[in-house]
Amino acid sequence: MSKTYSVPPAPPQNHGKTVAAWVMFLGVVIGATIVALAMVIGQPVLIPIGLAVAVVLLVVSLVLRLSGFGQRSRRAQAASR
Template sequence: MTDNTTAEPIYLPDAVPPTNHGHTVAAWTAMVGVMTGALVSAVGCLPGVPFAIFWAGLVIVLLACVAGLVLRNMGYGQAKPGVEPRRSASSH
């Protein structure tokens, strides 16, 4: 039988670290776009499917990367040290 009256101290940081490992609108937009473009390109490689579908998938990938960069520069991406990230109203 264990004694639950004594517990080890818990050492937690005072605040959440400023990194979020890509859990941002910019990162998710880029990731979903790249995955969609890769899927479209893969379908374009199948026999009987026009090869233009492959190139359309690559265009989707390119547009997703540009969209991720634009969103990051608008403040919806990973914050740089010393810069406060943009917060949505629901995160307060």
């Protein structure tokens, strides 16, 4: 007897090209740049500001993902089928 196997569904093809992903990327880059400049010019007061910028934009990215501007999770994709 031969067995029949079903092919698994294809993974999403957006490769992180979503609004939420870009906001997260820019948040980390901008925050890290502020922290790096603070260390180079010797202004320790800017270090927490750079960290705060990164954290705020990470939270914004999470909110965007939850509101539908990010890649859907595998669980959500499976539920919609």
